[in-house]
Amino acid sequence: MTDSRLGPDGSDRRERDGGRDGGRDGGRDGGRDGSNDGGERSHDGGRDGHPDGGRGPGGGRANRGRNSEPQWIGPSYSFRARLTAGLIAGAVVPLAAFGLVLGAAEIARSGGLDSTVGGLIVFALAAAIILAVVFGYFLAGNLTGPLRAIARAVERVSAGDLSVRVEVAGEDELARLVESHNRLAADLERRNTELGRILVAIGETSPRDGQERLVAHATANARSAFEMIDAAIHLGDPDEVPIEEVVPGEARPVRAVLALPDERVGVLTGHLPATRSWDAADQDLLELFASEVAVAIRNAQLFEQVRQQTERLIDLDAAKDDFLRGISHNLQTPLTSIRAYAEQLTGERPDRRLAIITEQSERLSRMVRQLLAVSRLEAGTLRPRLEVLALAPRLRHAWEALGVADLAFELDDDAPGWLAVADPDQLDQVLWALFDNAVKYGAGSEVRAQVRPDPAGSRLLLTISDRGPGVSEEARDSVFERYARGGGPDHPEGTGIGLYVSRELCRAMGGSLELEPRGPDLGGAFTIALPAEPPAAAEA
Amino acid sequence: MTGPARGYGATSPRILLVDDDPNLLVLLADQLRADGFDVQTARDGDEALRRLRSGWPDLLIIDMMMPRMDGLTLAREVKAQADLPIIVLSAIDTADSKADLVEEVAEDYVTKPYHYPELRARIGRVLRRLGDKVPRRDLVLGPDLVLELHRRAATVRGESVPLTPTESRLLYALAANLGQTVTTETLLDRGWADTEDADPSYVWVTMRRLRQKIEPDPNHPVHLVTVRGIGYRLVGVAGAEDPVPA
Numbered sequence: 064m065t066d067s068r069l070g071p072d073g074s075d076r077r078e079r080d081g082g083r084d085g086g087r088d089g090g091r092d093g094g095r096d097g098s099n100d101g102g103e104r105s106h107d108g109g110r111d112g113h114p115d116g117g118r119g120p121g122g123g124r125a126n127r128g129r130n131s132e133p134q135w136i137g138p139s140y141s142f143r144a145r146l147t148a149g150l151i152a153g154a155v156v157p158l159a160a161f162g163l164v165l166g167a168a169e170i171a172r173s174g175g176l177d178s179t180v181g182g183l184i185v186f187a188l189a190a191a192i193i194l195a196v197v198f199g200y201f202l203a204g205n206l207t208g209p210l211r212a213i214a215r216a217v218e219r220v221s222a223g224d225l226s227v228r229v230e231v232a233g234e235d236e237l238a239r240l241v242e243s244h245n246r247l248a249a250d251l252e253r254r255n256t257e258l259g260r261i262l263v264a265i266g267e268t269s270p271r272d273g274q275e276r277l278v279a280h281a282t283a284n285a286r287s288a289f290e291m292i293d294a295a296i297h298l299g300d301p302d303e304v305p306i307e308e309v310v311p312g313e314a315r316p317v318r319a320v321l322a323l324p325d326e327r328v329g330v331l332t333g334h335l336p337a338t339r340s341w342d343a344a345d346q347d348l349l350e351l352f353a354s355e356v357a358v359a360i361r362n363a364q365l366f367e368q369v370r371q372q373t374e375r376l377i378d379l380d381a382a383k384d385d386f387l388r389g390i391s392h393n394l395q396t397p398l399t400s401i402r403a404y405a406e407q408l409t410g411e412r413p414d415r416r417l418a419i420i421t422e423q424s425e426r427l428s429r430m431v432r433q434l435l436a437v438s439r440l441e442a443g444t445l446r447p448r449l450e451v452l453a454l455a456p457r458l459r460h461a462w463e464a465l466g467v468a469d470l471a472f473e474l475d476d477d478a479p480g481w482l483a484v485a486d487p488d489q490l491d492q493v494l495w496a497l498f499d500n501a502v503k504y505g506a507g508s509e510v511r512a513q514v515r516p517d518p519a520g521s522r523l524l525l526t527i528s529d530r531g532p533g534v535s536e537e538a539r540d541s542v543f544e545r546y547a548r549g550g551g552p553d554h555p556e557g558t559g560i561g562l563y564v565s566r567e568l569c570r571a572m573g574g575s576l577e578l579e580p581r582g583p584d585l586g587g588a589f590t591i592a593l594p595a596e597p598p599a600a601a602e603a
Numbered sequence: 604m605t606g607p608a609r610g611y612g613a614t615s616p617r618i619l620l621v622d623d624d625p626n627l628l629v630l631l632a633d634q635l636r637a638d639g640f641d642v643q644t645a646r647d648g649d650e651a652l653r654r655l656r657s658g659w660p661d662l663l664i665i666d667m668m669m670p671r672m673d674g675l676t677l678a679r680e681v682k683a684q685a686d687l688p689i690i691v692l693s694a695i696d697t698a699d700s701k702a703d704l705v706e707e708v709a710e711d712y713v714t715k716p717y718h719y720p721e722l723r724a725r726i727g728r729v730l731r732r733l734g735d736k737v738p739r740r741d742l743v744l745g746p747d748l749v750l751e752l753h754r755r756a757a758t759v760r761g762e763s764v765p766l767t768p769t770e771s772r773l774l775y776a777l778a779a780n781l782g783q784t785v786t787t788e789t790l791l792d793r794g795w796a797d798t799e800d801a802d803p804s805y806v807w808v809t810m811r812r813l814r815q816k817i818e819p820d821p822n823h824p825v826h827l828v829t830v831r832g833i834g835y836r837l838v839g840v841a842g843a844e845d846p847v848p849a
Contacts, residue, residue, distance in 0.1 A: 456800035
């Protein structure tokens with residue numbers, strides 16, 4: 064009796080395969096794994112399992128190159144013959160035994176019981192029973208063995224090992240069952256392989272590739288995944304590509320629409336070898352692939368759109384930058400002349416009126432710079448150049464440049480020797496804006512500036528305050544907002560961007576700008592924090 | 604090549620001033636002449652190049668925005684012919700995206716509207732720096748330090764570190780006197796000529812910050828050495844190719 068069993072080679076291999084995908088959730092992973100590491104193998108297997116490949120029984124169809132040995136079922140008696148023999152044995156043996164018993168009873172009744180004859184009868188009876196049991200047992204084994212082998216194979220296929228095939232001799236019902244199992248497994252394996260290739264192909268696509276490369280890539284992938292003779296992707300209305308008839312014996316045309324839920328992007332067409340089977344499951348797989356291609360193409364189109372928009376925005380931004388630079392130049396050039404001439408005249412013959420011209424041209428030029436700063440802050444192109452500088456003299460210069468000689472200014476430097484780390488140009492803008500603010504809203508009160516080290520670390524704190532009414536409760540939250548003006552309709556002057564720009568500039572320099580809480584004897588008060596260097600020991 | 608006639612004696616530096624605004628051109632030329640410079644003027648890039656053919660000045664002052672050839676193009680063209688020091692006058696400030704382009708070709712630049720005293724101080728600084736000749740190439744000071752002052756950066760242990768304008772000015776002065784002590788006063792003048800309230804602590808603190816950037820161990824400097832009570836010295840260490848310019 065040839066029990067079906069795996070060869071040692073096959074079982075080893077199975078263990079290894081099983082080990083590889085073992086921990087993961089069985090079926091699908093196993094299937095992918097198998098299809099990935101066995102390109103060559105499954106080619107062979109696919110052809111072997113081909114339903115049109117002839118029904119020739121076992122012997123001739125060696126599964127060369129397969130990783131599992133075929134499950135062999137023999138001998139070559141038909142299943143019907145074996146079942147008949149079994150049934151006969153089951154019926155005849157008890158009948159014979161019954162006859163023997165009847166005969167023995169007859170003999171015993173007619174001619175006295177000869178003990179020898181009686182023993183013979185008992186012996187024959189026992190022999191017949193034993194014979195029947197043994198015969199029945201072997202027949203049962205002969206019948207259930209192939210069924211067990213088939214069951215094992217089906218179990219392994221359902222566990223994901225699609226390479227298992229069962230071989231059977233003869234052409235009986237069992238052989239046909241085995242044949243259809245093999246075909247099923249082969250189809251599953253082929254589709255698994257195709258699915259694996261599709262997944263790999265999808266994983267390789269990127270919207271960055273652009274539509275053209277994507278289409279070329281998808282066409283090549285369709286050809287290799289489905290083993291097509293040729294493949295083509297037409298973008299646009301799928302109905303523009305006529306549907307081809309299937310002609311037996313010629314290459315089989317296949318087709319799948321590149322469909323999205325809301326749009327048909329195009330159509331994928333191609334031809335398969337005439338011998339290749341093609342059923343609903345294959346078509347499903349092709350359509351799955353087509354819809355993935357459709358998604359990839361849509362992504363590429365969107366990506367391209369976004370890229371173009373971004374480019375356009377960058378161009379526009381550069382144009383705006385150029386425009387503002389031009390405006391700035393066109394405003395600053397006359398201001399430069401005005402100020403230079405006023406300064407020169409002041410040098411020759413000091414005059415308060417000339418000083419006002421100087422101050423006001425400076426003011427105008429500061430405002431232009433503030434607007435430029437807003438544009439750069441919005442574009443993210445502001446890059447401060449950090450240098451070390453002493454704050455106290457800087458503050459004094461900034462105050463003097465403002466030209467408000469009639470207001471008292473008090474400067475407390477409680478951080479002698481400390482140097483702030485800041486961009487001099489940007490810091491000047493901040494100081495100018497804060498002083499301007501203090502003068503504007505301070506109601507003629509004294510303006511005070513105080514510099515002190517931050518007790519929390521290597522930073523300098525700089526508070527600029529006035530003794531005016533301060534910032535009202537309702538305005539506190541919006542004071543740093545763009546185009547916010549503290550004074551309401553009574554104070555229409557100012558661009559409303561001074562504090563916004565100042566805060567952003569401070570942040571860009573690694574510092575901060577805060578509004579101080581209102582306190583007695585304190586009007587509007589803003590504190591700048593800047594990175595700083597503690598006093599250096601004299602070394603050179 | 605012979606320079607233009609010198610109207611203020613053999614020692615007065617020659618300046619070619621290029622600006623398309625005639626008001627400014629006349630005024631600035633007057634102010635510079637009053638300070639003892641030998642000044643020629645040009646209204647645009649072409650005129651400037653024509654004037655250069657008849658002799659090189661010691662310094663060019665170029666307006667950034669001019670019709671036809673802009674200041675940047677002119678500066679590049681001049682630099683392609685000779686290593687003339689250039690100061691760019693421009694309405695853009697240091698935070699502008701074009702500032703880097705300007706700094707690549709120009710020794711310095713002054714934001715419009717300028718204070719004449721500040722411009723004057725910067726002219727003085729650039730002219731003083733003429734004596735400090737550093738090749739416009741990388742300066743290898745050791746296995747871990749390469750100075751690339753022409754693009755205001757250093758490569759420290761293979762990583763590029765940006766330098767501020769002041770830091771690179773100080774390193775420029777030190778590199779020009781490689782291995783020799785440069786006094787704190789000289790460094791203060793090179794770094795902060797236009798900052799009237801700068802004192803030696805500016806130099807000390809900036810050196811401390813520079814060491815943090817370029818020294819392998821800032822607490823034990825090997826490249827930026829303090830010469831106590833006098834100044835600083837920039838030195839190359841073993842493994843460096845000969846960094847002394849020819």
